[in-house]
Amino acid sequence: MSETDESTAGGSVATDGESPGAEGGDAADGASSETDLTEVMGTETDVPSGDDGGRYAPLEVEGLRKEFGGIVAVEDVSFDVEEGTLTGLIGPNGAGKSTTFNLITGMLGPTAGTVRFNGEDITGMQPHQIANRGLARTFQIARELEEMTVLENMMLAPKGQVGESLWRSVMPVARGSVREQETEQLERVWEVLDFFEIDHLADEYAGNLSGGQRKLLEMARALLTDPDVMLLDEPFAGVNPTLEKRLLEHIHELREQGYTFLIVEHDMDLIMNNCERVIVMHQGRILKDGTPTEIKESEEVIEAYLGGEV
Amino acid sequence: MSASDVRERFAGLFERDVTLVLAVLGAIYLAYLLAGVAFGYGLRGQLNSMANLTFYIGVFGMLALALNLHWGYTGLFNIGIVGFMGIGIYVTALLSKPPVAEGGAAQVGGFGLPLFVGVIGGVLAAGLFGLLVALPALRLQADYLAIVTVAFSEIVRFTMMSRTFQTFTVPDTIDLWVFTFDPTADTVGLGGGGGLILNYADPLEALLRGLFLWEPYLAFVALVQRTLIPNNPKPVIDGLVYGIVLLIGVGLFYLLLSRTGKSPFGRVLKAIREDEDVANALGKDTDRFKLTAFVLGAALMGLGGIFWYSSRGSITPPSFRPNITFFVWIALIIGGAGSNTGSFLGGAIFAGVLYEGPRYFKNLVETAFELGDAPRNFGEAMAGFASLDPMPFVLYTLDSVSQLRLVIMGVVLIWLMHNRPEGMLGHRKETASTVDLRRPGTDGASGKAAAADGGDER
Numbered sequence: 001m002s003e004t005d006e007s008t009a010g011g012s013v014a015t016d017g018e019s020p021g022a023e024g025g026d027a028a029d030g031a032s033s034e035t036d037l038t039e040v041m042g043t044e045t046d047v048p049s050g051d052d053g054g055r056y057a058p059l060e061v062e063g064l065r066k067e068f069g070g071i072v073a074v075e076d077v078s079f080d081v082e083e084g085t086l087t088g089l090i091g092p093n094g095a096g097k098s099t100t101f102n103l104i105t106g107m108l109g110p111t112a113g114t115v116r117f118n119g120e121d122i123t124g125m126q127p128h129q130i131a132n133r134g135l136a137r138t139f140q141i142a143r144e145l146e147e148m149t150v151l152e153n154m155m156l157a158p159k160g161q162v163g164e165s166l167w168r169s170v171m172p173v174a175r176g177s178v179r180e181q182e183t184e185q186l187e188r189v190w191e192v193l194d195f196f197e198i199d200h201l202a203d204e205y206a207g208n209l210s211g212g213q214r215k216l217l218e219m220a221r222a223l224l225t226d227p228d229v230m231l232l233d234e235p236f237a238g239v240n241p242t243l244e245k246r247l248l249e250h251i252h253e254l255r256e257q258g259y260t261f262l263i264v265e266h267d268m269d270l271i272m273n274n275c276e277r278v279i280v281m282h283q284g285r286i287l288k289d290g291t292p293t294e295i296k297e298s299e300e301v302i303e304a305y306l307g308g309e310v
Numbered sequence: 311m312s313a314s315d316v317r318e319r320f321a322g323l324f325e326r327d328v329t330l331v332l333a334v335l336g337a338i339y340l341a342y343l344l345a346g347v348a349f350g351y352g353l354r355g356q357l358n359s360m361a362n363l364t365f366y367i368g369v370f371g372m373l374a375l376a377l378n379l380h381w382g383y384t385g386l387f388n389i390g391i392v393g394f395m396g397i398g399i400y401v402t403a404l405l406s407k408p409p410v411a412e413g414g415a416a417q418v419g420g421f422g423l424p425l426f427v428g429v430i431g432g433v434l435a436a437g438l439f440g441l442l443v444a445l446p447a448l449r450l451q452a453d454y455l456a457i458v459t460v461a462f463s464e465i466v467r468f469t470m471m472s473r474t475f476q477t478f479t480v481p482d483t484i485d486l487w488v489f490t491f492d493p494t495a496d497t498v499g500l501g502g503g504g505g506l507i508l509n510y511a512d513p514l515e516a517l518l519r520g521l522f523l524w525e526p527y528l529a530f531v532a533l534v535q536r537t538l539i540p541n542n543p544k545p546v547i548d549g550l551v552y553g554i555v556l557l558i559g560v561g562l563f564y565l566l567l568s569r570t571g572k573s574p575f576g577r578v579l580k581a582i583r584e585d586e587d588v589a590n591a592l593g594k595d596t597d598r599f600k601l602t603a604f605v606l607g608a609a610l611m612g613l614g615g616i617f618w619y620s621s622r623g624s625i626t627p628p629s630f631r632p633n634i635t636f637f638v639w640i641a642l643i644i645g646g647a648g649s650n651t652g653s654f655l656g657g658a659i660f661a662g663v664l665y666e667g668p669r670y671f672k673n674l675v676e677t678a679f680e681l682g683d684a685p686r687n688f689g690e691a692m693a694g695f696a697s698l699d700p701m702p703f704v705l706y707t708l709d710s711v712s713q714l715r716l717v718i719m720g721v722v723l724i725w726l727m728h729n730r731p732e733g734m735l736g737h738r739k740e741t742a743s744t745v746d747l748r749r750p751g752t753d754g755a756s757g758k759a760a761a762a763d764g765g766d767e768r
Contacts, residue, residue, distance in 0.1 A: 105591065131593035139591075145584035147648075148577075149739060151747040156581050157592050161574040163744060164594070166602050169573030170566060178573060179744045190749050202747075205739075225593055 055082040058260060059135070059229050064103055064113035066096075073099045075284045077113070081229060081262050086255050088271035089264045091281035092305060097264045098140060100281070101233050105137045106130045118228065132159055136227035140234045140264075142214035146207030150198065150217060153206050154189045155182070157224035189224065196220045196250060212243040219250070229260040236267060248274060268305070272296060280305070327651045334655055338662035339363070345670050349677055354539055354546055361549030366665055368556025369618045371657035374641040375563045375650060376610035382647035382736075383571055384603045385583030387456040390443070391638050393463030394436045394608045395615025396470065396630040400500060402432035402616050403625065406510040410497050416507040418477055418499045425516040429616055436612020437605045439466075444604040448597050463632060469500065470627040476502035505626030513620045514552050527551070552621055559617055560654060563610060568650045570606070577742035579603055633716075637665065640719055643726060646733025649740055656733060664719050672711040684709035 057080035064077040074096040081087045089097050102108040106127040114123045122130050163169045163178035193199040196216045236244050265271050272292040280288040282304045346356045380386040406428030407420025447458040477499035518524040534543045578599050581589040589596050619625050645656020684705040685691045691706030
């Protein structure tokens with residue numbers, strides 16, 4: 001729900017943007033709070049050095065455009081995400097971040113543009129087809145399957161389960177192979193539960209988990225689909241600082257193992273400190289794409305980010 | 311699957327479900343037996359009463375189980391159950407009825423195929439219509455699917471009644487490219503408002519013959535005649551044995567559906583019920599799963615309809631009004647959506663207490679208190695209050711208990727919604743997996759203890 005809300009909101013901002021005069025007044029406000037922003041950015045500690053060499057980019061987005069009726073929510077968005085990196089997608093409310101996510105993962109069909117994943121054109125595919133190609137996502141508001149246990153949530157995720165065909169699950173001999181595969185799968189599930197330190201919750205209903213635990217569960221579940229690239233939609237929203245730190249550690253550890261991340265986030269501080277590349281969206285367009293250092297030096301980003309903030 | 315884990319699973323099952331089911335069934339049967347004793351039933355009367363009770367427990371159990379696949383597992387709001395039941399039995403009748411005989415009572419004939427072919431045809435047809443309904447309705451939200459299904463079941467009933475489909479004349483030979491059929495039937499059809507006379511072989515006889523048990527069965531009937539019931543015992547025993555066949559049918563439904571539920575397939579169905587977008591984002595083709603589940607459930611409802619009506623002498627369209635759909639829903643809600651054991655228990659309790667119970671209660675009260683005649687209308691019933699005599703009203707209420715049954719069901723439903731919306735067993739964790747999901751390498755209680763300790767450390 002909230003994604004659509006934001007997309008439509010993004011659209012209205014985008015139409016406003018057609019009259020540049022509207023920006024002027026806000027810019028003055030932006031200047032006054034500029035000190036806050038530099039302060040925020042100054043806290044950067046361990047930005048991974050951006051590798052500018054031509055690394056393989058599994059996810060490429062080109063000329064993406066989405067209209068809702070007459071409202072343009074996303075316009076001419078192009079970027080790519082390189083293998084083994086942590087890329088941040090930031091922008092004020094309604095900038096079109098979540099819409100972009102939904103366009104990439106097939107939840108929405110783009111009006112124009114292409115999304116390529118591992119060299120294959122996945123534009124307009126069904127979400128499950130995209131997920132099965134190795135592009136996993138989490139949701140802005142954690143969407144755990146409430147009346148299923150944590151274990152069931154986890155066991156659901158792995159790809160290529162033979163027991164997902166009805167006859168195999170029911171027929172006497174074939175069911176043996178299902179049991180065999182599930183037993184194998186179970187080991188991996190427990191490994192991941194241990195990794196995210198939610199193993200003590202295994203038998204709980206997912207609906208009984210706290211907000212932060214749900215975020216962990218969602219990420220764990222996405223990880224079990226064995227993705228190449230993970231798209232995390234505001235993974236830190238509503239998460240307390242301790243858990244936030246833990247989540248970040250998990251993400252960094254996974255990145256070192258070769259996973260690729262694209263993270264949508266509101267918290268600039270967090271993105272600047274942890275991502276090697278940052279894409280800034282504003283009013284449905286890409287405003288700036290570069291290393292955190294480049295971003296924080298960009299006048300237009302500072303202006304737009306603060307000026308456009310609701 | 312080794313012998314030991316078969317035994318372990320069996321023991322585990324016995325601990326929980328079997329005992330519960332037997333206890334509930336035992337209580338219902340005991341109540342009916344005692345009522346029979348109070349009525350002064352002889353052996354024959356008691357057996358008839360048991361057969362009747364078993365019949366309704368069987369059919370409602372089956373239908374509630376089938377509905378549980380749709381609603382309890384997948385969250386598909388199907389209120390067209392009776393439509394699938396109707397298709398099942400009508401197609402069976404059409405395929406298995408003998409051709410019209412000179413001077414016979416039946417105006418409409420059938421293709422005269424063996425009954426088992428008719429049953430298979432009926433189940434397949436119900437499944438096929440399930441597919442037809444589900445295909446356009448898949449993209450609809452729950453409440454719109456409900457409208458489509460209830461409309462569908464009414465279309466089925468009106469089709470049964472329509473004059474257009476009342477009779478068809480079948481040509482003597484049908485040429486279909488290379489195949490040539492030479493059907494025995496000349497007049498077939500749905501019989502219109504008059505319905506169809508089910509003049510095919512007796513289903514029980516056909517079944518027992520198929521299992522080569524017909525001769526032993528006749529010998530058994532003869533034995534009963536010599537020892538227990540001297541006067542024509544066959545209808546009584548037929549009823550009882552048909553009840554047992556129904557219970558075996560319920561067992562097979564249960565086996566099929568609990569295997570379906572406790573599997574990766576069932577896990578995806580549950581995920582669709584909880585949040586279809588998530589299932590989709592995890593790479594599950596949710597449309598395919600919904601379609602499969604809907605078709606399987608519809609086919610089972612067709613089979614339930616066949617079990618219900620095939621041993622009746624005839625079927626007429628008014629039997630397939632939506633109230634049966636809602637009876638099945640009440641049964642499922644009592645038992646607890648999401649639990650297969652609960653669904654069967656719900657079916658049994660609905661049949662024993664709400665469906666057949668009020669009539670027995672009325673007879674019981676009448677036998678116990680030797681009451682006079684009931685007033686003929688509501689006015690006379692209320693007139694008693696003028697002289698502060700509530701008896702006419704009580705008598706009138708008792709007399710109209712079959713009509714009041716629906717009111718009682720409504721009251722029970724409201725009470726349940728307020729106090730226990732999850733039903734008897736809906737709260738239970740019935741983990742959707744073919745294997746035990748405890749941490750591998752630990753067994754039994756120690757596994758749980760270890761997990762709990764792990765939790766405490768943090």
